[in-house]
Amino acid sequence: MVQRGIQRVIVGSALVIATSALLPIAKEVLRPVARDLSRQMKFLLVSAKEGIEDVVAEVKFERMKAQLDKDMFIDCEVEIVERNEAMFR
Secondary structure, X not given: OHHHHHHHHHHHHHHHHXXXXXXXXXXXXXXXXXXXXXXXXXXXXXXXXXXXXXXXXXXXXXXXXXXXXXXXXXXXXHHHHHHHHHHOO
8 A cells, every 4th residue: 555655646746747848848849840830720720710701792693793783684674565665656
């Protein structure tokens, strides 16, 4: 029991020492990786945002085009009806 407790203290101490030695090295190695990953994520988000904005703009244009076509068709029908009525007077 006592031997197991001593063994845990030794292992814990070794882990603390190893962690304190490896932590600065890990920070130096992982910091550039994290920056690069952050830049890539920003680029991905900006690209996705631009793609969505393009799709929205295309949908708005198509709706506007359809509305204009519909308005032109109605105007054309009114002119035809008016011409026909004028012919039969």
